[in-house]
Structures are given as structure tokens and as C-alpha cells.
Amino acid sequence: MSFDQNAFIIILTGSMIAISCGLLGAFLMLRKMAMTGDAISHAVLPGIVIAFLISGSRHGLTMVIGAGLVGLIATACIEYLTQKVKLQSDASIGITFTSLFAIGIILITFLANQIDLDQDCVLYGEIAYVPIDLWITKAGTIMGPRTTYLAVINLVLAIAFVSLFYKELKLSTFDPEFAATIGLSTAGVNYGLMGMVSYTTVSSFEAVGAILVVALLVVPPATAFLWTKNLKKLLTVTAILGVLISFLGYYLAYLLNSSIAGAMASVAGVFFFVSVTLNRHQIPRIKSKMRRLREEMA
Amino acid sequence: MEDFLYFFSFQDPNVLMVVIGISLLSISAAMVGTFTFLDKKALVGDAISHAVLPGVCLAFMFSGNKNPYWIVSGAFFTGALSTYVISWVARYTKLKEDTVIASVLSIFFGVGIVLMTQLQQTGNASLSGLDHFIFGNAISIVREDLWVYGALATCIIVVLLVFYKEFKVMVFNRSFAESIGLPVKRLDFVFNSLMVLAVVTGIQAIGVVLMAALLITPAAAAKFWTDRLSRLLFLAVLFSLISGISGAYISFSLPHMPTGPWVVVVLSIIAFLSFFFSTKKGILTRWVSRRKYQSKIHRDHILKALYQAEEHDKKGLPQKDIVDNFPGKVVKTHRTLRQLKKKGYITNDRELVALTSTGNSEAKRIVRLHRLWELYMTEYMNIAPDHVHESAEKFEHIITPELERQLDKSLNFPKEDPHQSIIPRDQNKP
Structure with a gap:
């Protein structure tokens, strides 16, 4: 196979998105907030539409701020419903994201002829169009595909966030009480993480769609979790999986002539289920070990 | 207004059909949802509703058209598969349940998207209705669909009513259900099937993405008005019916509007109003x-x-x-x-x-309660006299007259509290 520049750009962009999602998603998973990540990825939709309406473009700061804000509002809403209204947490998540997502879809339908944003794009993105969507400066020079730049910025920010706040994230994830005791703002870390997740969702939205972001947020870390217990290794394996998923997903989509984002999620699924099958004796093995220990003690 | 009359006078048999269809599905989803909500399994409903998409697409591939029998079977198959996979992964690995749900949900949905885009590439004309399954369109329900979905919804309602007592025991106290000899595993299976079926009946009118809301939101809203299961079910069904019918009406009167999002918006408004203004447990x-x-x-x-x-x-x-x-x-x-x-x-x-004299007797009452409680704490709980003030500061406001009588009696109508202050009493009362 000869070198295909478009394929390279798509795979590169996909990998960067997958790595950014995976790094943040690993912490979501460890904090038992995987479904909150799912909720945020649905909930940013109205923010995207409103920001789109205000700024008139699918790119730029308005979009990121608008959607990031809605993501944080969704997080706050879930917390409020759980803690103040005293609704059970699964229901708070379900109600928050379905209502925001519904509002988003209604806005899109209302403004269908005013904005260039359709339901398909919401669902599975347009990563295939990345090489066509070029960033052209005012002087007319072609700088290359725009989404790729967004993905680079996102990746740099995600890596910076995780490495700068690595200690804080780790501590507040594994021992929130201790973190609070030594004066770490756990709420601050939480909102920071959620803010980053919202931003990543928005920035990858165009490429992979709102719903499949979840696949990239949760599935690679969950797969990695089956193989290692060390946080640094977990993050590394997640990143490697992200690249593999993007690479194989592209060729699967090419083969089946289908959505690339969907194919990436399917490949992630294959990795996940293979890992589960290979590791499915984890729990029974632990149980029998415990039993043996108990018998020895007795 | 004209639209309104036209819609609600049901002169158009199509409108009547849509209303009947959406009512049945709202009722069945709200009933099943109440039990899943109480069982804290609300998010499994979300996973199922995303997971039916590949089934719908597979059904399209095999049958080549929008045949409701195929669609229902396909959707049921992958929906049920997803619940099975969730419990399988959760049982054999150390992953937390919410991670498993989120993973399974997104993987199934991803596979569904692959299948759907592939179908769209083939450009079959009858596939134009396929995206209705994602955001829902009640208006596209035709007579044949109504028969299938309506029959399923009725089936769900009947089964739930028949096994009402069993499910009730199971949701509220699982170990008790086991101990009185209920076949818990089999009932679990029946209930999971009902949950999948409830999602499947909703996919055409509400759409796969938002069907979860019909399971979760009515029960959550109703929970703020009552604690009795029978009333909870009734209210959940009522809320769900109101939003189902208004959603259908809105998507009927505004062209190109999908039904699902509107149903969910109306439902969410009801829910948030309940959260804030419920006379029982509302925030206000x-x-x-x-x-x-x-x-x-x-x-x-x-x-x-x-x-x-x-x-x-x-x-x-x-x-x-x-x-x-x-x-x-x-x-x-x-x-x-x-x-x-x-x-x-x-x-x-x-x-x-x-x-004043009335004020005096009211003040006496408070001081009396405070000192009685202090005495009770020292006498019966063996707490040092210098430690009882704090607690008495709280209890003086909440001790009822009945409790006061009991305290008085068990302390044998004392005269002084542990700090040798007189326990004040009204002269005219014993």
C-alpha cells in the first residue's frame, strides 16, 4: 500500500483525539464517574448549538467556551440533584443528560436552515472530511487541516493538565479524604477534570460525534485497567490503545465503507471484549485465593 | 388552535392511532421504569436503549425494509445481549459497574453506527425512515407498527400487573424475596426482558438515544410526591402520558420536529417542577x-x-x-x-x-424541657452534668407534649435539674 496522505492525517487526528480522551477518561473511570463522562458528552450539545448561533462558525473560542460552560453546568446540575434535591445519583445523571440532549436536538431542528450542523454530525462526526476542511489564513496560505490543529492543541492541553496536576489527580482519586486533610481542593480538582472533559468533548465533537466520544473516554482505560494496576502504566497502555484503535478503525471503515468514528468504537470494543475474555478469571481466581488463605488460617 | 382542535378531536384516524400508540408505550415505559428506578438500575436502561441500534440495523439488512416484526426482534436481541454482556463483564472483572455500562453502551452504539452508515451507503430508498429510530418520530407510526408496538406494550403492562407483588418484594428486599422462596433468578430474567421490551416499543416514537428518559424521569418525578408504590406507579404513568401526548402534538403541529426530544423536554419540565415545588419533598x-x-x-x-x-x-x-x-x-x-x-x-x-403571663408559661415550658432533658441524660445515660447542655439546647425545641409527660413520669416528676436549677412548672397543672 502506498503512502496515503489523507489516511495519514485522519489516523493522526484520530490518534490524538483518542489519546486526549483516554488520558482524561482514565481518571473518570477510576473516580467511578464514567457515566458522568457519558452525560457530559451528551449535554454539551445545546452549548455547541448556542455558541454556533452566536459566533456563526463551528470553530473558535466561542464554541469551546459555550460548550465547556454547558458541560460544567451539567456537572453542577448532577451534583445539585444528588446532594441538595436528594435524588439517587443514577437518576440525576439520566435526567440531566437526556433533558439537555433533547434541548440540543430541538435547537438543531429549529435552526436547521440557519446553521450548518445536522443530526448526523452530532451522531458520528465527520472525521473523513478532516483533510478537506483546511485552515486558510487571510493572506491565502493554506496551513493544513483545521481539525488536526484543534486536536494538537487539545492533546497538548490534556497532557499538560494530567502531568501538571498528576499528584493532585492521583491523590484525590484514590484517597479523597486524605487529599482534603492536607488541604487539597477536591472540588477544584473535580471541576478542573470535568472542565477538561467538556473541552475535549467539544473539540473532538466534530471529528467523532457526541456519543462516540464516550467510547474513546471510557473503553481504552477500561481495557487497560484489565491488564495493569499501576497508574502510570495504565495511562501508557491507554495511549497506545488510542493509537491502535484509530489506526485499525480507519482501515475497518475503509473496508466496510462506513463511519470511521463508529469503526473506531467497534475496534475499541474488540480490544475490550478480548481483554475481558482473557482476564475473566480475575475475580474467581481472587476468590479461590482468599478461600485458600482462610483455610490456611483456620 | 385549529391544529389543536384537529389533533384532539381525533377526526383523523392517523392521529388517533399515534395517540393510542404513544399512550401505550408511555404507560409501559413508566411502569417498568418505576421498578428499575427503585432497583437503582436506571442507567442500565440507558445502555439498553443505545444497544438496540445495531439490532435495528441488522433487521434492516436482513429484511430489506421497515418490517416491524424484524425490527422488534433485532432490537430485542441486541438489547438483551447488552444486559447479558454487562452482567457478564461486571461479574468476571474488577471493573466498576458504571464503567462497564458506559463501555458496553458506547461499543454497541458504535457498531450500530457502522451498520447504519453502511446501510446508508447502499442507498436503499426504504431506508429513509432509518434515522427516525434515532430521534424518534411518532407521526411515522402506521397501522402495522401500532399493532406490533401496541401489543408489546400491552403485554408488558399485563405481565407487570400479574407479577406486581413478586417484583415489589424483589425491589424492596431481595434477600427477603429469596428467603420466602421466590424464584429470584427467573424473576430477574423476566424483569430484564420486560425492560428490554419497554425500550424496544419506544424506539420508533421516541428514538434510541432518549428512550432512557422515559424509563428514568417519570419515576424520579413521582418519587417526590409519594412513597407508596401503587401511587408512585400511578403518578409516573400520568406524567409519562401527559408528556407523551404533548410531545406527539408538538411534533404534529410543527413540521420536521422529532417527537422524542419534545416528550423528554415536557417530561423534564414536570420532573424539575416536582423537584422544586412538590408539597412533600420539594426543595422549596x-x-x-x-x-x-x-x-x-x-x-x-x-x-x-x-x-x-x-x-x-x-x-x-x-x-x-x-x-x-x-x-x-x-x-x-x-x-x-x-x-x-x-x-x-x-x-x-x-x-x-x-x-406576659402567657409568655411566661410558654417560656417555662421551654426551660422545663431543657432541664428535664438534662436530667434524663445524666440519670439514664450516665453522662456527666457538664456535658448535657449542648444536647438539651437541641432537644428543647423538638420534645412533644407526649414525650414530655413520659420524661416527667420516668424521672418521677423531679424538682431540680443536674445543675440544681429549679424545673419550672405551671401552678395550675399537676
Whole structure:
């Protein structure tokens, strides 16, 4: 196979998105907030539409701020419903994201002829169009595909966030009480993480769609979790999986002539289920070990 | 308005059909949802609703058209598969359940998207209705669909009513259900199938993405009005019906509007109104009662201060002293004093505040409760006399007359509290 520049750009962009999602998603998973990540990825939709309406473009700061804000509002809403209204947490998540997502879809339908944003794009993105969507400066020079730049910025920010706040994230994830005791703002870390997740969702939205972001947020870390217990290794394996998923997903989509984002999620699924099958004796093995220990003690 | 009359007079048999279809599905989803909500499995419903998409697409591939029988079977198959996969992964790995749900949900949906885009590439004309399954369109329901979905919904309702007692026991106390010999595993299977079926009946009218809301939201809203299961079910069904029919009406009167999002929006409005304004557990009710309680506490404290002043042979207290006694609550203290005067508990004469005889007996009551509780704590709980004040400060506001009588009796109508202060009593009462 000869070198295909478009394929390279798509795979590169996909990998960067997958790595950014995976790094943040690993912490979501460890904090038992995987479904909150799912909720945020649905909930940013109205923010995207409103920001789109205000700024008139699918790119730029308005979009990121608008959607990031809605993501944080969704997080706050879930917390409020759980803690103040005293609704059970699964229901708070379900109600928050379905209502925001519904509002988003209604806005899109209302403004269908005013904005260039359709339901398909919401669902599975347009990563295939990345090489066509070029960033052209005012002087007319072609700088290359725009989404790729967004993905680079996102990746740099995600890596910076995780490495700068690595200690804080780790501590507040594994021992929130201790973190609070030594004066770490756990709420601050939480909102920071959620803010980053919202931003990543928005920035990858165009490429992979709102719903499949979840696949990239949760599935690679969950797969990695089956193989290692060390946080640094977990993050590394997640990143490697992200690249593999993007690479194989592209060729699967090419083969089946289908959505690339969907194919990436399917490949992630294959990795996940293979890992589960290979590791499915984890729990029974632990149980029998415990039993043996108990018998020895007795 | 014309639209409204046209829609709700049901002259158009199509409209009638849509309304019947959406009503049946709202009822069945709300009923199943109430049980899943109580079982804290709400998010499994979300996973199922995303997971039916590949099934719908596979059905399209095999049958080549929008045949409801194929679609229902396909959707049921992958939906059921997803619940099985979730419990399988959760059982054999150390992954947390929410991670498993999120993973399975997104993987199934991803596979569904692959299949759907592939179908769209083939460009089969009858596939145009395929995206209705994602966001829902009740208006596209035709007679054949109604038969299938309506029959399924009726089936769900009947099964739930037949096994009402069994499911009730299972949701509220699983180990009790096991101990009285209910076939818990089989009932679980029946219930999971019902849950998948409830999602499947909704996919055409509501769409796969938002179907979860129809399971979760009605029950969550109803929970704020009642704790009885029968009433909970009734309210959930009512809320769901209202939003189902209004959603259908909105998507009928505004062209190109998908039904699902509107149903969900109406449902969410009902839910949020319930959260805030429910007379039972709403945020507002709770806030009001908390405010009431706080002002009662404040009133009690002022009365107590006045009574203690009387004990030290003072006629009363200057208003300024009372206000200074409660730093940071100047406005509140002034307001409470005005209220107490209006009720005839105190006289406020030239800056000297004194208790009236009614005020005196009310103040006595509070002081009596405080000292009785202190005595009770030392006598019966063996707590040192210098440690009981804090607790008495709280309990003086909440001890009821019945409790007071019991305390009095078990302490044998004492005269003094542990700090040798007299426990005040009204002369005319025993």
C-alpha cells in the first residue's frame, strides 16, 4: 500500500483525539464517574448549538467556551440533584443528560436552515472530511487541516493538565479524604477534570460525534485497567490503545465503507471484549485465593 | 388552535392511532421504569436503549425494509445481549459497574453506527425512515407498527400487573424475596426482558438515544410526591402520558420536529417542577420548613433568655441587651420580638422587654424541657452534668407534649435539674 496522505492525517487526528480522551477518561473511570463522562458528552450539545448561533462558525473560542460552560453546568446540575434535591445519583445523571440532549436536538431542528450542523454530525462526526476542511489564513496560505490543529492543541492541553496536576489527580482519586486533610481542593480538582472533559468533548465533537466520544473516554482505560494496576502504566497502555484503535478503525471503515468514528468504537470494543475474555478469571481466581488463605488460617 | 382542535378531536384516524400508540408505550415505559428506578438500575436502561441500534440495523439488512416484526426482534436481541454482556463483564472483572455500562453502551452504539452508515451507503430508498429510530418520530407510526408496538406494550403492562407483588418484594428486599422462596433468578430474567421490551416499543416514537428518559424521569418525578408504590406507579404513568401526548402534538403541529426530544423536554419540565415545588419533598417545601424551624428556635431562645432574667429577679431585659445577645442576627431578633409582642407573649415598653403571663408559661415550658432533658441524660445515660447542655439546647425545641409527660413520669416528676436549677412548672397543672 502506498503512502496515503489523507489516511495519514485522519489516523493522526484520530490518534490524538483518542489519546486526549483516554488520558482524561482514565481518571473518570477510576473516580467511578464514567457515566458522568457519558452525560457530559451528551449535554454539551445545546452549548455547541448556542455558541454556533452566536459566533456563526463551528470553530473558535466561542464554541469551546459555550460548550465547556454547558458541560460544567451539567456537572453542577448532577451534583445539585444528588446532594441538595436528594435524588439517587443514577437518576440525576439520566435526567440531566437526556433533558439537555433533547434541548440540543430541538435547537438543531429549529435552526436547521440557519446553521450548518445536522443530526448526523452530532451522531458520528465527520472525521473523513478532516483533510478537506483546511485552515486558510487571510493572506491565502493554506496551513493544513483545521481539525488536526484543534486536536494538537487539545492533546497538548490534556497532557499538560494530567502531568501538571498528576499528584493532585492521583491523590484525590484514590484517597479523597486524605487529599482534603492536607488541604487539597477536591472540588477544584473535580471541576478542573470535568472542565477538561467538556473541552475535549467539544473539540473532538466534530471529528467523532457526541456519543462516540464516550467510547474513546471510557473503553481504552477500561481495557487497560484489565491488564495493569499501576497508574502510570495504565495511562501508557491507554495511549497506545488510542493509537491502535484509530489506526485499525480507519482501515475497518475503509473496508466496510462506513463511519470511521463508529469503526473506531467497534475496534475499541474488540480490544475490550478480548481483554475481558482473557482476564475473566480475575475475580474467581481472587476468590479461590482468599478461600485458600482462610483455610490456611483456620 | 385549529391544529389543536384537529389533533384532539381525533377526526383523523392517523392521529388517533399515534395517540393510542404513544399512550401505550408511555404507560409501559413508566411502569417498568418505576421498578428499575427503585432497583437503582436506571442507567442500565440507558445502555439498553443505545444497544438496540445495531439490532435495528441488522433487521434492516436482513429484511430489506421497515418490517416491524424484524425490527422488534433485532432490537430485542441486541438489547438483551447488552444486559447479558454487562452482567457478564461486571461479574468476571474488577471493573466498576458504571464503567462497564458506559463501555458496553458506547461499543454497541458504535457498531450500530457502522451498520447504519453502511446501510446508508447502499442507498436503499426504504431506508429513509432509518434515522427516525434515532430521534424518534411518532407521526411515522402506521397501522402495522401500532399493532406490533401496541401489543408489546400491552403485554408488558399485563405481565407487570400479574407479577406486581413478586417484583415489589424483589425491589424492596431481595434477600427477603429469596428467603420466602421466590424464584429470584427467573424473576430477574423476566424483569430484564420486560425492560428490554419497554425500550424496544419506544424506539420508533421516541428514538434510541432518549428512550432512557422515559424509563428514568417519570419515576424520579413521582418519587417526590409519594412513597407508596401503587401511587408512585400511578403518578409516573400520568406524567409519562401527559408528556407523551404533548410531545406527539408538538411534533404534529410543527413540521420536521422529532417527537422524542419534545416528550423528554415536557417530561423534564414536570420532573424539575416536582423537584422544586412538590408539597412533600420539594426543595422549596424543605427550605420553607427549615426557615420556620429556625425562627422557632430563635423565638424559643429569646423567651428562654427572658425567663432566666426573671429567675434572677429582674423585671425584664432591655431590648438592646437582647439584640446584643444574638450577634449577627439583628434584623431577625427585631422581627421575632415584634411577632412575640403581636402574639401577646411579651410586652415591649420603653425599651424594657418583659414576659406576659402567657409568655411566661410558654417560656417555662421551654426551660422545663431543657432541664428535664438534662436530667434524663445524666440519670439514664450516665453522662456527666457538664456535658448535657449542648444536647438539651437541641432537644428543647423538638420534645412533644407526649414525650414530655413520659420524661416527667420516668424521672418521677423531679424538682431540680443536674445543675440544681429549679424545673419550672405551671401552678395550675399537676
